[in-house]
Amino acid sequence: MNIANRKLDHIIIALSKKIETSDTLLKNIQLIHQALPELSFDSINTTVEFLGKKLSAPLMFTGITGGHVYAGDINRVLAKVAEENKIAIEVGSQRAALVDPSVSWTYRVVREEAISVPVIANLGAQQLGDKPVEIAEKAIKMIDADAIAIHLNVAQELFQLEGDRDFRNILKNIEILRNELSVPIIVKEIGYGISKEVASALVKAGVKYIDVAGAGGTSWIKVEILRRKLRGEKVDLPGIYEFYNWGIPTALSIIETRSVSSEIKIIASGGIRNGVEVAKSIAIGADIAGFALPALKEAARSKECLDRYVRNIIMELKIAMLLTSAKDVEELKNVPIVFDEKITNWLSQRGIDPIKFLENRKIKKFS
Amino acid sequence: MNIANRKLDHIIIALSKKIETSDTLLKNIQLIHQALPELSFDSINTTVEFLGKKLSAPLMFTGITGGHVYAGDINRVLAKVAEENKIAIEVGSQRAALVDPSVSWTYRVVREEAISVPVIANLGAQQLGDKPVEIAEKAIKMIDADAIAIHLNVAQELFQLEGDRDFRNILKNIEILRNELSVPIIVKEIGYGISKEVASALVKAGVKYIDVAGAGGTSWIKVEILRRKLRGEKVDLPGIYEFYNWGIPTALSIIETRSVSSEIKIIASGGIRNGVEVAKSIAIGADIAGFALPALKEAARSKECLDRYVRNIIMELKIAMLLTSAKDVEELKNVPIVFDEKITNWLSQRGIDPIKFLENRKIKKFS
Amino acid sequence: MNIANRKLDHIIIALSKKIETSDTLLKNIQLIHQALPELSFDSINTTVEFLGKKLSAPLMFTGITGGHVYAGDINRVLAKVAEENKIAIEVGSQRAALVDPSVSWTYRVVREEAISVPVIANLGAQQLGDKPVEIAEKAIKMIDADAIAIHLNVAQELFQLEGDRDFRNILKNIEILRNELSVPIIVKEIGYGISKEVASALVKAGVKYIDVAGAGGTSWIKVEILRRKLRGEKVDLPGIYEFYNWGIPTALSIIETRSVSSEIKIIASGGIRNGVEVAKSIAIGADIAGFALPALKEAARSKECLDRYVRNIIMELKIAMLLTSAKDVEELKNVPIVFDEKITNWLSQRGIDPIKFLENRKIKKFS
Amino acid sequence: MNIANRKLDHIIIALSKKIETSDTLLKNIQLIHQALPELSFDSINTTVEFLGKKLSAPLMFTGITGGHVYAGDINRVLAKVAEENKIAIEVGSQRAALVDPSVSWTYRVVREEAISVPVIANLGAQQLGDKPVEIAEKAIKMIDADAIAIHLNVAQELFQLEGDRDFRNILKNIEILRNELSVPIIVKEIGYGISKEVASALVKAGVKYIDVAGAGGTSWIKVEILRRKLRGEKVDLPGIYEFYNWGIPTALSIIETRSVSSEIKIIASGGIRNGVEVAKSIAIGADIAGFALPALKEAARSKECLDRYVRNIIMELKIAMLLTSAKDVEELKNVPIVFDEKITNWLSQRGIDPIKFLENRKIKKFS
Numbered sequence A, B, C, D: 001m002n003i004a005n006r007k008l009d010h011i012i013i014a015l016s017k018k019i020e021t022s023d024t025l026l027k028n029i030q031l032i033h034q035a036l037p038e039l040s041f042d043s044i045n046t047t048v049e050f051l052g053k054k055l056s057a058p059l060m061f062t063g064i065t066g067g068h069v070y071a072g073d074i075n076r077v078l079a080k081v082a083e084e085n086k087i088a089i090e091v092g093s094q095r096a097a098l099v100d101p102s103v104s105w106t107y108r109v110v111r112e113e114a115i116s117v118p119v120i121a122n123l124g125a126q127q128l129g130d131k132p133v134e135i136a137e138k139a140i141k142m143i144d145a146d147a148i149a150i151h152l153n154v155a156q157e158l159f160q161l162e163g164d165r166d167f168r169n170i171l172k173n174i175e176i177l178r179n180e181l182s183v184p185i186i187v188k189e190i191g192y193g194i195s196k197e198v199a200s201a202l203v204k205a206g207v208k209y210i211d212v213a214g215a216g217g218t219s220w221i222k223v224e225i226l227r228r229k230l231r232g233e234k235v236d237l238p239g240i241y242e243f244y245n246w247g248i249p250t251a252l253s254i255i256e257t258r259s260v261s262s263e264i265k266i267i268a269s270g271g272i273r274n275g276v277e278v279a280k281s282i283a284i285g286a287d288i289a290g291f292a293l294p295a296l297k298e299a300a301r302s303k304e305c306l307d308r309y310v311r312n313i314i315m316e317l318k319i320a321m322l323l324t325s326a327k328d329v330e331e332l333k334n335v336p337i338v339f340d341e342k343i344t345n346w347l348s349q350r351g352i353d354p355i356k357f358l359e360n361r362k363i364k365k366f367s
């Protein structure tokens, strides 16, 4: 099966099946209402700088697609909305275009439409081969990217029919890219989260941008199992339910990653669906929030739908900021919040003191 | 849309839809049964002094309505029952009458009927304008009020079609009123609760009466969303469910507020529906308890219904006092209680030691 | 309404309605399985001494009835089964027979049948009047009792149509009885539990036997409300649900009472329904366990049913003892157990360290 | 009733009724996803040494059956699959063959088929009589066993019609066997778990292999009760539900047993159903994992079914190892995990510090 067909399978399953499992645990974090914000709604400032450009809000579309005609259409819609709303956009894995340059237009549309906002290239960590820099630069150049995301998708590969199951030397390649590329590198998961152990290894390797993509949103294991079923393959793993819920919940992954360093930029993603969740993500340590599945769904309906969705999320974020008395994103990073017992219990066992974590939030400026 | 119509919308929605969301968390607090109270039921003393007058029980109707004919009818019923049962009563926002004096009779009926009990004027914090003292005195004079309540309704305004979204300079106006008015000022929420941060700011501004109006009762965001739908407006915020449950649960708001000062009078409200909840509110730090929605509902049925409802609540309060061996409201403030894990966890993270809070309850007399 | 009729109402409601509410929290305590008990089932010794007599198992029927013909029948069955199984038995309140001596046979049948086991007289704390010793001695003499139980039923009286609502001077009367009676006095609740405050007051008054009768079994408030409804009275207390669940759960009441003194005998009751619950009650501090409602229900079926029920409970108790490696009741008092979070949280707030409580269990012999 | 018939009853009930109760609590333990395992799937090493032989994975079929024709068939299937997959196998209790040597072929088939893997003999602790060594050696010789499992089944015996209820001198017999047998002795439960008290006694007696067989899988009490009902006997124990859930959950039993010694081999069993549960068991202290009921069910279908089941479990185990970055079983014993509150609360009360337990996991090599 060629890559394009596999990618189309993914889109079809994502659009037609329930593929969200687990729980982000963002519901287990409470923002504290402040009845006296002493702010005007219109003066709430949601702008942030990201990859040297200014976003209207701390939001991005994370990598979704590319490589076939329909993907090109989707990408154009995503890019138009990103540009109009001034938020960042990441393309899907560019492997298809590296293998078959005739489909590279399905990625290039993104840069064509999203002129002024950060556009992020995307490759799988296992697709870097022996010449990682060369391949990555090709992907970057293809869309004139502001950064490149390298995705770690071990769990997905394992459940994929055609999966590549050798996950060695990835860290070394990441370190090489981080040193030699022309643009910054973002390391991202795709729905199982970054642990503090992994965050720590990445920070040591010099990585400055991590997209946690934790559990609670799109479950790739479920997608791949559904795809196998679609193809008529029998799947009778007794523990499949446990793998459907595999992964570090997004909220915990953000905190674990932030506990490792106050110097890195963290993208919260995996099950982020509304502006209150964006606000919570930032209040616990993220810099910006991303989402893929809902962006795909809305884009598949129409540009107008996606546009309204994004505007609504920004609206909710502003409301949440006003109601917690945060005049800008820096202040949002330090508003009072409360963790429930599930979260405090997890953090304590992971060597993170919940109270201290909250007190230390005044995160240093990223330079 | 004029104010009267909006207020009528509110009443209609309150009477016909389920508008209570969230949870007061009063269920998570347990009063301890005392099998040997050594008291006689008839000697249980529920009286309290409030705003210089004696109430038969620590109860009040909090602000509901005014400004149109039907509101006048409701207010008359509320006031008669308040007077007969010797409990306090607060009118709804008097803005309508300040704008259109021809409807001021709908507020004045309250004072006419409620001769001997505290009657409280009511204005929104944002309606004070440049001449807060002048406007407030007008409202006070209109009903010969014993105090004036200034309500903070940021959350509601944000979801309101016609909402005023500038919430600056409110604290300054409150401080001015508190210094210059002829009667005490009560600062109140309307269903999202007062945090310890806000309580602290208010206490610093000299405020001596706070009505917490926490989450667990009437949800104004839900009311405003329902109103929009009623008017045919499409509402598709992805995070609407999170806002339906926005706010600090009433139990926590009482404790947070009390943790800031033992000198202020606290009115517990937001989802208070029966006498056991009144007892619990007082046991965790409130001085008196208020309710709006059930009062409106009973009043809309008949004076008799409202009267029975109030008498039943007082009956339950007395039973709860006897069963916890509290001969009067001062003793009720110090009966043994137990918080569940949800509450102790919240308090710890908010810097309030639950055990110490309980031990320190012996609240100093209010002078 | 005369006493006999009221008592008959109670029996009818108890036999026909669901009157058990709340939760004993015994489910929240876990006995630890010991795979190597090194015991023989036949050598498990469940006997205990109680009121100077030897019981085959630490069990008793707590006070249920008396005063009318049907009660006489029930009491005869209860007494026969108590005698045959060598367990203790307490009669229902003897007030009816003090008022009308013609019904005293309905109590006397108990002593006639239960010759060799402890028989316990029963009076309400409020029925002692000015001459408590005289009245109590009459009740004791009526059935040649080994002890007299004085029941505290504040909650029930409050919800009773004909309730006496003066609960003063009870402690004084208890102290008088305790000093002057010919037999020991047991102080008991009837379904709302004894708090450590009350236990402390009783211990100070010299009481040596406490029957906690906690929440989780028969709810007298529910019984009385059902009786009111039966009589056609409208009951519309908004907080009735909270009162249905009023009271200290039996497990907590046992622990609170035991925390006050290691010298007293504690009867666990209120919702005890099987032998595992008996074992748990003893493991957390009780000396013997009692039950009323299931005894009444089985007795109303037949002597055989009640007999089998009791034998099954003893069988379960023996199994639980063997599986926890307790060769006798003294050892059962010290087997390893685990409290869940709900219980540890409650105890901590009530000033009882759960770990220390468990370690201190080696209870001194009662003399 | 002869033994063969009873054993057949067990098989029939196991195959036709729901006999799994309680909860292993393995769901309450979370493995941490590691997005950067730096491993190749094919290089994951699941082999372990067990009883001097090499297994392809840390798995075994625990004792199920023997003694009648159908049992012989089942055993042959189990043994073939054990041999082909290189996992260990334990036969069912050999008592039947000791009493009636004509059925010993139903056990011997196991050794005939499972030539190269550990085969484990099996006897009940109470069937050892006065000459334990003689009897055990007979059982060992019968199947040329690599070890013998002595099962403790107090709970089952108590609920069995024909149960032997004298459980004394078992520890002494175990100590004798452990000193005098030609092969190692494994002490095992059958579904109620080993407590730290029992583990401690066994370790003192020199036992080096413990199969915890905790609660969460097959409930023998339920099996025996169902068998009684099948035979037309009335069973009306009021506490039967509590006994259905009797026992120490498998996860807790593993931890309790490991807390006693780092020198012993622990077999995790009781409700283990998939490879993720195998991985969790090992991560909290077990060396290998076993299961009985699912093996029986699959074997009763066909050899192919059982074979696929085993291969799937191994597949899941490898996936779980890769995703937690454990290249072999030794590393799996030390991967980061998180306990939920239920488990940390239990451990604390049992004198086991959860954090310390996790830190001390680097278990010494077994010699």
Ligand SMILES: Cc1cc2nc3c(=O)[nH]c(=O)nc-3n(C[C@H](O)[C@H](O)[C@H](O)COP(=O)(O)O)c2cc1C
Pocket (backbone or CB within 6 Å): A010, A011, A014, A062, A063, A064, A065, A091, A092, A093, A122, A149, A150, A151, A188, A189, A190, A191, A213, A216, A217, A218, A269, A270, A271, A272, A290, A291, A292, A293, A294, A296
């Ligand atoms: C249909 C689909 C395709 C995706 N393809 C890619 C991809 O090519 N590269 C990548 O890094 N992530 C990919 N992702 C993962 C997302 O970027 C994101 O990390 C993940 O879906 C979790 O976010 P969500 O819950 O908002 O969907 C894809 C997600 C979806 C739903």
Ligand SMILES: Cc1cc2nc3c(=O)[nH]c(=O)nc-3n(C[C@H](O)[C@H](O)[C@H](O)COP(=O)(O)O)c2cc1C
Pocket (backbone or CB within 6 Å): B010, B011, B014, B062, B063, B064, B065, B091, B092, B093, B122, B149, B150, B151, B188, B189, B190, B191, B213, B216, B217, B218, B269, B270, B271, B272, B290, B291, B292, B293, B294, B296
């Ligand atoms: C129909 C309705 C109208 C209200 N209008 C006012 C108002 O004009 N001014 C005010 O301070 N609060 C107003 N409130 C808020 C109440 O005073 C109270 O704070 C809130 O409803 C929470 O209490 P509850 O759960 O008992 O209703 C209103 C409430 C209701 C239900």
Ligand SMILES: Cc1cc2nc3c(=O)[nH]c(=O)nc-3n(C[C@H](O)[C@H](O)[C@H](O)COP(=O)(O)O)c2cc1C
Pocket (backbone or CB within 6 Å): C010, C011, C014, C062, C063, C064, C065, C091, C092, C093, C122, C149, C150, C151, C188, C189, C190, C191, C213, C216, C217, C218, C269, C270, C271, C272, C290, C291, C292, C293, C294, C296
């Ligand atoms: C029908 C009925 C009548 C009772 N009457 C008395 C009584 O007269 N005196 C008394 O001390 N307790 C009385 N009790 C209370 C019981 O002794 C016991 O404390 C209570 O019912 C809790 O136990 P249970 O849950 O096993 O029923 C009565 C209980 C029932 C069900």
Ligand SMILES: Cc1cc2nc3c(=O)[nH]c(=O)nc-3n(C[C@H](O)[C@H](O)[C@H](O)COP(=O)(O)O)c2cc1C
Pocket (backbone or CB within 6 Å): D010, D011, D014, D062, D063, D064, D065, D091, D092, D093, D122, D149, D150, D151, D188, D189, D190, D191, D213, D216, D217, D218, D269, D270, D271, D272, D290, D291, D292, D293, D294, D296
């Ligand atoms: C049908 C059946 C028969 C069993 N017979 C024996 C036995 O003879 N000897 C023994 O030690 N365990 C026996 N067991 C217990 C198992 O070895 C195991 O400890 C228990 O069933 C828990 O594991 P599971 O939940 O995977 O079934 C038997 C289990 C089953 C289901």
